[in-house]
Every structure is written in structure tokens, then in C-alpha cells.
Amino acid sequence: MDEPEEAALVRRCQAGDAEAFRILVEAYRNTLFGVAFLMTHDRPAAEDAVQGGLVQVWRCLPSLRGPSKVKPWLIRIVVNEVKQQFRMKHVPVAPLEAAADIPDETDLPEQKVISAERRQTIRRALSKLPPEQREAVVLRYYSGLTVPEIGGTTGQPQGTVKSRLHRDLAHLGKELGYEGLR
Structure with a gap:
């Protein structure tokens, strides 16, 4: 729309x-x-x-x-x-394994390519993050909100959102075994 x-x-x-x-x-x-x-x-x-x-x-x-x-x-x-x-x-x-049947309204090519097993691995790693770390990642990469929109949604300054995303993605990367994830 x-x-x-x-x-x-x-x-x-x-x-x-x-x-x-x-x-x-x-x-x-x-x-x-x-x-x-x-x-x-x-x-x-x-x-x-x-x-x-x-x-x-x-x-x-x-x-x-x-x-x-x-x-x-x-x-x-x-x-x-x-x-x-x-x-x-x-x-x-x-358990986040139950998330396999979440409907996804996007039709992005990269999402079609990622296997169900890989999505499950990402969801498991995401579930290991504390809720406050999970929030910014979910809003940015699942909902597709921009940094200013996330700031408006969470009531945080854009700089805080950027630093949280950077830190949270680093933690997520460690959970996934990617030490250099940015």
C-alpha cells in the first residue's frame, strides 16, 4: 500500500x-x-x-x-x-523453534533463498538475546523500520538506536558463530 x-x-x-x-x-x-x-x-x-x-x-x-x-x-x-x-x-x-510458522508478508528474494533451517538457526540465536537487545533487531530487520522510525517507536534517540543495533548485531553474530558480523 x-x-x-x-x-x-x-x-x-x-x-x-x-x-x-x-x-x-x-x-x-x-x-x-x-x-x-x-x-x-x-x-x-x-x-x-x-x-x-x-x-x-x-x-x-x-x-x-x-x-x-x-x-x-x-x-x-x-x-x-x-x-x-x-x-x-x-x-x-x-522455545523459539515454534516460530517456524510465522507468516511473512515480504517477498524479498534473499528471504526466499534462505532455507528454513537457516531461519530457525537465526531465530534460536535471537531468542538467546535479552528482550531489550532483541527489540531493536526485530524492529529493524523483521519489520523493516528505519533508524528514525525505531527511535520513534521505542522513544530513544537515533544515536542510541544505532549503537544498540551495532552492539546487538555483534551479540547475535557471536551466537551465530560470526565474530566479525557488523
């Missing part, structure tokens, strides 16, 4: 159009669920976070400014829901 189309859809949602909201949810459902699942490692907890996030989105849509960049806003709300679950300690830890 291009920016003008997305902005028009958001304006319809802001006017109370439930069908427009359904279309918006369908456009980002897989991404939102994937982010929540990679952060929680638990399908029901991820579904709860997305559901709670979408309720918040519906409530807050009328006050949204700048509707052309809605994806980072949606992800920020779901990430906040996941963090709320962690604070409430309602997030059971499950």
Missing part, C-alpha cells in the same frame, strides 16, 4: 469507517503478529498483544497526526502492549 492510499485509509478510519479499519488491520496483521511473537516467543501472548494493540489503535486513531506513516505507529503500540505484558509477567517463555 502506498503512502497516499494509506493516508486516505487512515482518514476514513478516523471518520469511524470500520471497513477501512479492517483493511488497515489486514495490511499490517502479519507484521504486527510477527513482531509480537518474536518478542514474546508465545503465540497466545503475541495474539493478545496484537489484539490489545488494535483496540488502542482504534481508540487513538481520531487523534493521530500525520496519517501517512502509520506502520511505525502501529508497531510502537504493539511493542508497548508486549512490554506491558512483560511488566505484568503474563508472558510465558516458549
Whole structure:
């Protein structure tokens, strides 16, 4: 969905159009669920976070400014829901091997080439990172957010996001056996 189309859809949602909201949810459902699942490692907890996030989105849509960049806003709300679950300690830890069936809405050639086994290895290594280290990596490489968008999503300065990504990728590289990963 291009920016003008997305902005028009958001304006319809802001006017109370439930069908427009359904279309918006369908456009980002897989991404939102994937982010929540990679952060929680638990399908029901991820579904709860997305559901709670979408309720918040519906409530807050009328006050949204700048509707052309809605994806980072949606992800920020779901990430906040996941963090709320962690604070409430309602997030059971499950093995990341269960992530093999996460739907992926992207059709990038390099993702088609990577084997299921390799994706599983990366997910296992990612699961070994603490949640705060995992967050920036998931937002950048799974959700495709830019550094400024991650900063807006997490409330951190861009420099902090860059340094965290650098450090977190180094830790991930060590888990994968790549000492020189940048």
C-alpha cells in the first residue's frame, strides 16, 4: 500500500469507517503478529498483544497526526502492549523453534533463498538475546523500520538506536558463530 492510499485509509478510519479499519488491520496483521511473537516467543501472548494493540489503535486513531506513516505507529503500540505484558509477567517463555510458522508478508528474494533451517538457526540465536537487545533487531530487520522510525517507536534517540543495533548485531553474530558480523 502506498503512502497516499494509506493516508486516505487512515482518514476514513478516523471518520469511524470500520471497513477501512479492517483493511488497515489486514495490511499490517502479519507484521504486527510477527513482531509480537518474536518478542514474546508465545503465540497466545503475541495474539493478545496484537489484539490489545488494535483496540488502542482504534481508540487513538481520531487523534493521530500525520496519517501517512502509520506502520511505525502501529508497531510502537504493539511493542508497548508486549512490554506491558512483560511488566505484568503474563508472558510465558516458549522455545523459539515454534516460530517456524510465522507468516511473512515480504517477498524479498534473499528471504526466499534462505532455507528454513537457516531461519530457525537465526531465530534460536535471537531468542538467546535479552528482550531489550532483541527489540531493536526485530524492529529493524523483521519489520523493516528505519533508524528514525525505531527511535520513534521505542522513544530513544537515533544515536542510541544505532549503537544498540551495532552492539546487538555483534551479540547475535557471536551466537551465530560470526565474530566479525557488523
